[in-house]
Amino acid sequence: xxxxxxxxxxxxxxxxxxxxxxxxxxxxTDVDTMAQYLFEGLDPALRAELGGDTCLVVGxxxxxxxxxxxxxxxxxxxxxxxxxxxxxxxxxYRNCINLGLPVVIAPAAADAASPGAAVVLHLxxxxxxxxxxxxxxxxxxxxxxxxxSS
Numbered sequence: 001x002x003x004x005x006x007x008x009x010x011x012x013x014x015x016x017x018x019x020x021x022x023x024x025x026x027x028x029t030d031v032d033t034m035a036q037y038l039f040e041g042l043d044p045a046l047r048a049e050l051g052g053d054t055c056l057v058v059g060x061x062x063x064x065x066x067x068x069x070x071x072x073x074x075x076x077x078x079x080x081x082x083x084x085x086x087x088x089x090x091x092x093y094r095n096c097i098n099l100g101l102p103v104v105i106a107p108a109a110a111d112a113a114s115p116g117a118a119v120v121l122h123l124x125x126x127x128x129x130x131x132x133x134x135x136x137x138x139x140x141x142x143x144x145x146x147x148x149s150s
Contacts, residue, residue: 003123004118005054005081007055007115007130008056009115010046010062013061013086015062018041019040019041020071035074050078052081055084056080057119058083058085063096067092085110102121104128126138
């Protein structure tokens with residue numbers, strides 16, 4: 001399975017789920033409404049950059065903090081197709097997988113991406129391509145089942 005996206009880059013480490021989706025909005029259950037609060041505590045202006053072709057490129061330990069599923073749900077509703085990062089907090093990583101949001105650990109690819117870069121994720125082959133440069137990652141062929149593809 002191949003996913004393509006335009007990079008939005010957050011070059012911060014240890015980004016907490018509390019700033020990605022503040023606790024004041026945890027009572028919101030509609031995912032489209034959740035999208036309105038994504039990045040509220042980090043940088044609300046990032047929401048204007050999101051679209052159906054977004055690859056979010058992040059630093060180390062992204063998604064630290066509480067185990068709220070609201071963050072990947074809001075990301076999916078906001079048009080984030082997949083994430084490429086240096087590393088992810090364990091619970092955030094698992095929530096992404098459980099909710100069908102592809103997430104790969106690829107430190108070199110994350111370093112290579114600049115805002116607006118063309119990023120292609122080949123889930124089955126274990127490859128991330130950033131502006132034509134290839135980086136190997138662990139293949140995740142099981143994700144195609146979560147995404148409804150054969």
